[in-house]
Amino acid sequence: MTPVGTYHALMLPKAGGPEVLECVELPIEPPGPGQVRVRVRAAGVGSTDLTVLAGNYSFAPKIPFVPGYEIAGTVDALGAGVVGFKIGRRVAALTVYGGFSEYLIREAEHFVPIPDGVSDVEAAAVILNYVTAWQMIHRVAKVRAGRTALVTGAAGGVGTALLQLLRLVGARTYGAASLSKHSTVQKLGATPLDYRALPIDRQVRALEPKGVDYVFDAIGGANISRCIAATRRGGTVVGYGFMAVAGKLATAAMFFNLLIGSRLRARRGAFYGITLLYRKNPMPLREDLPKIFALLAEKKIDALVAATFPLLEAKQALELLASGTVEGKIVLTST
Numbered sequence: 001m002t003p004v005g006t007y008h009a010l011m012l013p014k015a016g017g018p019e020v021l022e023c024v025e026l027p028i029e030p031p032g033p034g035q036v037r038v039r040v041r042a043a044g045v046g047s048t049d050l051t052v053l054a055g056n057y058s059f060a061p062k063i064p065f066v067p068g069y070e071i072a073g074t075v076d077a078l079g080a081g082v083v084g085f086k087i088g089r090r091v092a093a094l095t096v097y098g099g100f101s102e103y104l105i106r107e108a109e110h111f112v113p114i115p116d117g118v119s120d121v122e123a124a125a126v127i128l129n130y131v132t133a134w135q136m137i138h139r140v141a142k143v144r145a146g147r148t149a150l151v152t153g154a155a156g157g158v159g160t161a162l163l164q165l166l167r168l169v170g171a172r173t174y175g176a177a178s179l180s181k182h183s184t185v186q187k188l189g190a191t192p193l194d195y196r197a198l199p200i201d202r203q204v205r206a207l208e209p210k211g212v213d214y215v216f217d218a219i220g221g222a223n224i225s226r227c228i229a230a231t232r233r234g235g236t237v238v239g240y241g242f243m244a245v246a247g248k249l250a251t252a253a254m255f256f257n258l259l260i261g262s263r264l265r266a267r268r269g270a271f272y273g274i275t276l277l278y279r280k281n282p283m284p285l286r287e288d289l290p291k292i293f294a295l296l297a298e299k300k301i302d303a304l305v306a307a308t309f310p311l312l313e314a315k316q317a318l319e320l321l322a323s324g325t326v327e328g329k330i331v332l333t334s335t
Helices: 047-053 120-141 157-169 179-187 200-207 223-230 248-264 274-280 283-297 311-322
Strands: 006-011 022-027 035-045 070-078 090-094 103-107 148-151 172-177 191-194 212-217 231-239 268-271 305-310 329-333
Touching: 006 311, 035 090, 035 120, 035 311, 047 311, 070 103, 070 120, 090 120, 090 274, 120 157, 120 212, 120 231, 120 274, 120 283, 120 305, 120 329, 148 157, 157 172, 172 179, 172 200, 179 191, 191 200, 200 223, 212 223, 223 231, 223 248, 231 248, 248 268, 274 283, 305 311, 311 329
Parallel strands: 148 172, 148 212, 172 191, 212 231, 231 268, 305 329
Antiparallel strands: 006 022, 035 070, 035 103, 035 329, 070 090
């Protein structure tokens, strides 16, 4: 089939930081059978994108490719055999790559309709962070009302999503974050803890002598031991993200500690990865993302968009993210 024009995208030509991204012009291809072409209106920016750029993400395709983990947009063209979609319909998708682009083609099964009352920016902001939080709470830990929880990295994208969704469940929550971000943690209904002041398990035990029922840890590494110690016997530690881990040996040791070390200390350890689950079975995300959209439309949660940048200025957005000062989510937008 003949291309119908060109579009712009940000290409990763080699592993590195935000500075290596290159703006390129690509042909607008027609969608194949079963596929949908979407005009991207918003794309989320998160810590996973930094991992992808560095060449350390196992689910990324071979370089060169266009990064971009999550998008919201408008259906622009339909391939043969596609049903349930129409031109102009707003949709969202967990793309894993390809999102930093004016157009995107994927199989129709990857797109979830965006309801009225949810903007494109809000939709792009919640796909990764809020589905991750929702699934860890409801599918992995199975949190119940009246229980206690600790969230590390509490002012980050997934952390703020966890705080909001745990509040809706009715859990009493503690959020570990730097002192400058404690006001954000408090606004989201959690008790802030300064992880730099004392070991996190000592802080938790001072408030919850038996330990908390659940821990959601984004840090990994040596922090896993502290999280296990902060959890009561019979409680659950869920690890995800693992920002403090680098290298195969360190990663293997951390997973052993999370999965085996927890069990030896009479806790349950679990690892959660949204892409791993999605590749295995896309249905949980297709079931859970509409629930998040409904909560947004009902104003029960806030997407907490910290900043927006034009779509092709992802370099600047990623540099801001890498600074560690962001509370919430950065979103790229396209007119």
